[in-house]
Amino acid sequence: MGFEISVVAVMFFITALVVGSFSYSMLNTSNDIVNDASEEQYQMQNSKLKTNIEVESAVPGNYSGTYNLTVTLSNTGSETVLFDELNVLVDGNLESYVYSDVAATWTPAETRNMTVTDLSGTGSHRVKVVTRNGVSAYSSYVV
Structure with a gap:
């Protein structure tokens, strides 16, 4: 009977080692994922803080x-x-929209023009331009 208890104890010990090693690897992997996500969130917030655009003018063409x-x-x-x-x-x-500039990169302190085509309606309108990271600028115009 003593031998059987020893075998059962060794089996429990081996099972605990296997479960422990799997648990450690899973916790380590999930910790790496959380750390990567935190770093990406920091980079996105930093980029958003450094981004700012302004609408200098919004000029409608001839209405027809x-x-x-x-x-x-x-x-x-x-x-x-x-x-x-x-x-x-x-x-x-x-x-x-379309733009006439060759380069798609828009560096700081640079002014660019874009054209939105085939709009309709008269009266007062509002245009909003939004960057990839969510920073926006507004302007109103009258047709």
Whole structure:
């Protein structure tokens, strides 16, 4: 009977070692994932703090049922922005835009123009430009 108790004790010990090693590796992996996510969150917050844009002007073209809107923007922050990844909303509707600059990178202290085509409606309108990291600028214009 003493031998059987010894065998059972050794089996419990081996099982505890296996479970412990699996638990350690899982905890270590999840800790690495949390650390990576925290670092990424810090980088996103830092980028957002350094990003700032301003709408200098929003000028509608001649109205003939539809019109084109030319928006002049300044990068007043210290972060380089990708100009082709901006979102433009006119009166709350997401609109596509074109720009004439060759480079898609928009460096600090640089002014760029974009054109939103085929807009309709008269009266007062609002344009909002949003960067990839959520920083936005607004302006109003009248057609």
